[in-house]
Amino acid sequence: MSTLTVLNPATEEPLVELPEAGVDEADRAVAAAKAAFPGWRAVAPADRGRLLRRLATLVEENGEELALLETRNVGKPIGDSRGEVGMVADVFHFYAGAVDKHHGETIPVAGGVDFTLREPLGVLGLIVPWNFPIAISSWKLGPALACGNTVVLKPAELTPLTARRLGELTLEAGIPEGVVNILVGPGRIVGQRLVEHPDVAKIGFTGSTEVGRKVMEGAAGTIKRVTLELGGKSANIVFADADLEKAAASAPYAVFGNAGQDCCARSRILVERAAYDRFLDLLIEATKGVKVGDPEEPATEMGPLISADQREKVASYVNGQVAFQGDAPDGKGFWFPCTILAPVENSDRPARDEIFGPVAAVIPFENEADAVRLANDTPYGLSGSIWTGDGARALRVAQGVESGVISINSNTSVRVSTPFGGFKQSGFGRELGMHALEGYSEVKNVYFATD
Ligand code: NDP
Numbered sequence: 001m002s003t004l005t006v007l008n009p010a011t012e013e014p015l016v017e018l019p020e021a022g023v024d025e026a027d028r029a030v031a032a033a034k035a036a037f038p039g040w041r042a043v044a045p046a047d048r049g050r051l052l053r054r055l056a057t058l059v060e061e062n063g064e065e066l067a068l069l070e071t072r073n074v075g076k077p078i079g080d081s082r083g084e085v086g087m088v089a090d091v092f093h094f095y096a097g098a099v100d101k102h103h104g105e106t107i108p109v110a111g112g113v114d115f116t117l118r119e120p121l122g123v124l125g126l127i128v129p130w131n132f133p134i135a136i137s138s139w140k141l142g143p144a145l146a147c148g149n150t151v152v153l154k155p156a157e158l159t160p161l162t163a164r165r166l167g168e169l170t171l172e173a174g175i176p177e178g179v180v181n182i183l184v185g186p187g188r189i190v191g192q193r194l195v196e197h198p199d200v201a202k203i204g205f206t207g208s209t210e211v212g213r214k215v216m217e218g219a220a221g222t223i224k225r226v227t228l229e230l231g232g233k234s235a236n237i238v239f240a241d242a243d244l245e246k247a248a249a250s251a252p253y254a255v256f257g258n259a260g261q262d263c264c265a266r267s268r269i270l271v272e273r274a275a276y277d278r279f280l281d282l283l284i285e286a287t288k289g290v291k292v293g294d295p296e297e298p299a300t301e302m303g304p305l306i307s308a309d310q311r312e313k314v315a316s317y318v319n320g321q322v323a324f325q326g327d328a329p330d331g332k333g334f335w336f337p338c339t340i341l342a343p344v345e346n347s348d349r350p351a352r353d354e355i356f357g358p359v360a361a362v363i364p365f366e367n368e369a370d371a372v373r374l375a376n377d378t379p380y381g382l383s384g385s386i387w388t389g390d391g392a393r394a395l396r397v398a399q400g401v402e403s404g405v406i407s408i409n410s411n412t413s414v415r416v417s418t419p420f421g422g423f424k425q426s427g428f429g430r431e432l433g434m435h436a437l438e439g440y441s442e443v444k445n446v447y448f449a450t451d
Helices: 023-042 045-061 063-074 078-101 133-146 161-172 187-196 209-220 244-260 273-288 308-315 368-376 391-400 434-440
Strands: 003-007 014-019 112-120 123-127 150-154 180-182 202-206 225-229 235-238 268-272 322-325 339-341 359-365 384-387 441-449
Touching (some): 023 123, 023 180, 023 187, 078 434, 123 187, 133 161, 133 202, 150 187, 235 368, 273 339, 359 368, 384 391
Parallel strands (some): 123 150
Antiparallel strands (some): 003 014, 112 441
């Protein structure tokens, strides 16, 4: 079996060497999940809930270790990793409580009684990216296990460490062997195998739109269910009547957080022309305050990018229009500074592509209709924000923007109990909240004749 070297992106030092799975190991993982399925679906709902609750508690008890592992593997500031691990525990607590609250209906019909059942799908392939490895793993694992499915979880090759540890914790929690299988190997080989495998009923995928398209194509052969959480190019719309100081203080974290490697990054900042110059000054001032450096330092707010390839890709978007560029450490590590491009047209390349790095494009708009038009002028539709003091306008624009998640006078996107997912080429299906359970179960209709 070949091996894989996992790096710390802040130091470029190897963290660990791991065996790399291929098609045979993928097949074995699917077979283990298939064998475990009848037993797992038969576990009484309250007991399945108890096991998930125990997993949540173990994540809490091992929180510091998991956070440090995530920080070292992803280059994520330790404060962010602690927050994300806390969310992972909350996700398992939520789905522990959801197991026996996801039920069917009775439907009035002639000549009998009609009711629906919610059934698990079977073996699921869960494919996770490198930007939020443990958080996104839990978003898929929680509802998948709650519904009685067994899984093969494939983390990104660059960031497999917390997923592997989470796999160990599932066993420690008492979830039977074979229910959760962690498969570390290249996406184009083991990911593709899961997508095409006849015994895999569904793929839950988060990653690039390009690979999402391949997943859909590959799944067609077996009419596999897919949910896709893909890229974004979200708009942060700032009207002149907004609290500009508050909007500008928040904006850098909405695009430079996680070094911009966030599908919800508000990387197009649309500003009403009347407030453009003032807002840009405030934004630059606020960006100067972002603390970039050693991810293990508690005060750090932005770490490095994930890889040299990612840094090269990000750099290719910065060749003009630079209104501000901050500092980043010299030497080892895949560092890239906070960068503000202004003024940018929505047709310019940095406003079209998901850069996935700390680069913001500040784009002027004329009025409300223009703001909505520009926000929607993108193939993506994941997230976004509206900053205004006019409540009616906020609601009009929230209804006009084509995205799955939108915030008013806030830049937050994700909550454990609320649905998260995209419109347009940002994908389909919803993660989190009770909505996620829809994507991890089938509805069966039963008719019982009483005549
Ligand atoms: P990918 O879409 O390639 O990776 C996401 C996951 O899919 C990884 O686990 C990867 O495995 C796996 N994968 C790759 N190829 C296949 C395949 N053919 N079949 C099944 N699974 C596969 O993202 P990248 O890492 O290449 O990142 C490239 C760009 O994608 C970023 O710059 C960003 O723009 C976007 N992106 C968006 C994300 C989001 O949250 N919306 C997350 C990550 C990336 P492996 O890593 O082992 O190859």
